[in-house]
Amino acid sequence: MPYRQETNIVGSNEIIFLRVIISILGAVFLYIGIPWIHKQSLRLLLKRKTRKFKCFALTFDDGMSFHNGPGAKLTTAVLDILAQYNVKATFFLVGRHITGREEVVTRIKADGHEIGVHGYEHLNYWKVSPFRALSDIKRGSEVVNEILRTSRVAYPFRPPYGKLNLLCLLYLWICRVPIVYWTFDLGDTWPADKRDSQRIVAMAKECDGAVVLAHDFDRIDESANQMVLESVSGILAQADKRAMPLLTVSQLLKGHKQ
Numbered sequence: 001m002p003y004r005q006e007t008n009i010v011g012s013n014e015i016i017f018l019r020v021i022i023s024i025l026g027a028v029f030l031y032i033g034i035p036w037i038h039k040q041s042l043r044l045l046l047k048r049k050t051r052k053f054k055c056f057a058l059t060f061d062d063g064m065s066f067h068n069g070p071g072a073k074l075t076t077a078v079l080d081i082l083a084q085y086n087v088k089a090t091f092f093l094v095g096r097h098i099t100g101r102e103e104v105v106t107r108i109k110a111d112g113h114e115i116g117v118h119g120y121e122h123l124n125y126w127k128v129s130p131f132r133a134l135s136d137i138k139r140g141s142e143v144v145n146e147i148l149r150t151s152r153v154a155y156p157f158r159p160p161y162g163k164l165n166l167l168c169l170l171y172l173w174i175c176r177v178p179i180v181y182w183t184f185d186l187g188d189t190w191p192a193d194k195r196d197s198q199r200i201v202a203m204a205k206e207c208d209g210a211v212v213l214a215h216d217f218d219r220i221d222e223s224a225n226q227m228v229l230e231s232v233s234g235i236l237a238q239a240d241k242r243a244m245p246l247l248t249v250s251q252l253l254k255g256h257k258q
């Protein structure tokens with residue numbers, strides 16, 4: 001009898017343990033898994049749209065940031081190349097890096113490019129509290145509004161690190177903010193031996209279109225900055241040759257041709 005009682009206690013402990021594990025897995029699935037599945041579906045949608053319109057959408061993240069170097073040299077150089085080809089792109093700005101670089105933001109706008117928001121502190125929304133993540137999204141838009149003297153809420157939003165949690169996803173959905181991922185990574189943040197502007201030119205020669213992710217923050221490693229410029233020039237030259245339009249993300253999402 002004592003042996004049976006012991007077996008029952010062990011059995012019920014196992015069931016409680018299993019229930020806890022299942023609850024944790026369920027919570028993780030809801031909090032991270034649903035936004036992840038949503039991300040994959042949005043990326044498929046972008047792929048379909050770029051193929052349909054046979055176009056490129058160039059997107060630049062993290063411009064003017066202090067990650068590895070000061071200033072906005074690369075952003076300015078990118079703007080010069082875009083002006084040379086007379087095409088428009090989308091810049092996803094990190095709010096806290098704007099201060100002191102307001103004139104670059106106003107140039108982005110004045111040159112006719114689209115401005116998107118990339119959070120205020122560039123946080124990983126899977127690692128911080130949902131409320132901190134939410135306030136990061138709101139603050140990012142507020143800073144852009146202050147600079148541009150507007151009061152818009154629905155700037156296209158690119159989640160930092162491409163990661164959203166469920167609460168942020170719901171907030172963006174309720175505010176009708178377009179969430180924008182990418183279909184092709186330029187690879188400019190990869191290790192030096194993996195960065196290859198020839199790979200980018202080959203892609204631009206053959207593919208039916210792409211939403212390209214690039215980063216326009218200055219780096220101490222000049223070869224990375226150079227790689228971005230060569231790749232962007234390469235894509236634009238190929239797009240020009242193949243008569244493929246360059247769209248902003250909003251034009252692409254609305255289905256407008258340039």
Ligand SMILES: [Zn+2]
Pocket residue numbers: 061062118122160161
């Ligand atoms: Zn980023």
